[in-house]
Amino acid sequence: MPVKYLKLFLISFVTICLGGCSWFGWAAHKTPSVEFIDIVSVDIIQENVWILGGEMVFVPFTSGANAEAGRMVDHLALVMVKGFADYMSENPGVFKLLTAEEAQYSRFVIEGRIDEFNTGGKFKKLGIGKKETTLKISGEIRDRKTGEIVARINGNKSFQNINEADQAAEDMGFLIAAKVQH
Numbered sequence: 001m002p003v004k005y006l007k008l009f010l011i012s013f014v015t016i017c018l019g020g021c022s023w024f025g026w027a028a029h030k031t032p033s034v035e036f037i038d039i040v041s042v043d044i045i046q047e048n049v050w051i052l053g054g055e056m057v058f059v060p061f062t063s064g065a066n067a068e069a070g071r072m073v074d075h076l077a078l079v080m081v082k083g084f085a086d087y088m089s090e091n092p093g094v095f096k097l098l099t100a101e102e103a104q105y106s107r108f109v110i111e112g113r114i115d116e117f118n119t120g121g122k123f124k125k126l127g128i129g130k131k132e133t134t135l136k137i138s139g140e141i142r143d144r145k146t147g148e149i150v151a152r153i154n155g156n157k158s159f160q161n162i163n164e165a166d167q168a169a170e171d172m173g174f175l176i177a178a179k180v181q182h
Helices: 002-023 071-090 100-105 162-180
Strands: 040-044 056-060 062-065 095-097 106-117 133-143 148-158
Touching: 002 148, 040 162, 056 071, 056 100, 062 133, 071 106, 071 162, 106 148, 133 162, 148 162
Parallel strands: 056 095, 056 106, 062 106
Antiparallel strands: 040 148, 106 133, 133 148
């Protein structure tokens, strides 16, 4: 009979250890899948100008009211441009993305702000305060010659871990391009 209890004890012990490792995050992590939900909107204001398409340049977004200017916000703005450029290079259409050197030849300019970027508060690790990190953007697509707004861009994404900020910014750039390239 003691052998029977010993086997039961060992099976229980192994089960608890394996379950505990995954609970504490020691087990291998799966790469999260990107969910493309409507986190970005592009509202067309001048349909007659928009429908023709043309060359455009994407100016990295600047810091807005609730986003502290600095390296992190500048980095996220560049990652957003990267997401936009990746989509445009993979999906040619009526719009073409130009480089900064070619900007003088563009018909449209995308400019905007990272309106909000917070890390969830100083006491997040203690379980007190806001638990999510938020990335909120707004911008315009302008006719370069006239300065008139052709479309407005808005986006908002919340996520649990600050390490997901790069992916959130890249997703936003990708989704802006997906909605622009018609």
